[in-house]
Amino acid sequence: MTITFADKLARIPGYKAGVPHGKAPEAISSEDIAQLASNESPQPPHPRVIEAIARAAVASNRYPDPDATLLRRRIAERFEVPGGEVAVANGSCEILLAASLALCEPGAELVYAWPSFSIYPYLAPLSGAREIRVALSDDDRHDLDAMLAEITAATQLVVVCNPNNPTATHHRSERIAAFMAEVPDHVTVILDEAYVEFQLAEDPDATLDLRREFSNLVCLRTFSKVYGLAGLRVGYALGSSRFRAAVDAVRQPFSVNAIAQAAAAEAIRHSDDVAERVERTVAERIFIEQGVRELGLETSDSEANFSWVGLGDHDETALVARLAERGVVVRAGTPLGGPGHIRVSYGTRAHNSRFLEALDAALNG
16 A cells, blocks of 8 residues: 655645755855855854853753753843743744644634745645735835735734845834734734844834734744854744743744754843844945946845845846856745845855856856
């Protein structure tokens, strides 16, 4: 008898990583390849974080704290919230998946914008809910009014990616507040803020104040981007204590390993390092966006650590291949939901210069 698998597998899109296949991590981090495809930090973790990693590694024979007590306390202290309102997991993706399982079931609906973060299409097939994708506005931002129009009595979950991945666009907190004021109380809204530290429109913590007014709002963040811990996978959410309990109930135990817990608990103590990383990123953002526009291409107004570049009449597949031939790896727009685009992360100045040189050659060579 032949083994059969669940029908929902056919609805789950395979995740296509930005890392070149067959390339070892040490090669990717070297000058051999300008790895600008995965929205990573080009900077290694803070030296104190590296020390914390080394200390934690000694005790790797022991299971990690299943409640991530120290990490949750540090996050709670940083944002001045009760520890019971902090959920942590193996990357923000795990929280998204757990939230869909905890909130949705067959007959429920979830709403998100598209193109947006490529994990969102997993949520409906895994939870049994019906997904509703809402197109972005003409300026590549979330069309929040259109998203409101799709909310019904069956809606259980709405996800807003802000700044949005892959378009790098952003809504200010007052616009989010106006949106939340129209969302029914039975609907949980996850504000996915993986890149919020990189936006300069307002204080990155401005949206956190909205939680006092809207108990159905969850702010989702990560240590992968500005803290430079993508390889360790730590995400966290600030929501109600009921949300945290629900997420914990459906995810696996010990999901955040001991080394990752130690690293993140140390990283969040270094706000000065975060500020320096943001300053460097913004300098590279200006450099990249100016260079791309001088080559005759358009970008959305980035508030993240990457640019969304429109290619006009240029062939996306051919251009990505030409860049790869020159040792520059970027993400093609089609797998991200935006044909005719590329997404380029900001690396070191050397890598960013190499990208612009390679782009010029690919366009005009």
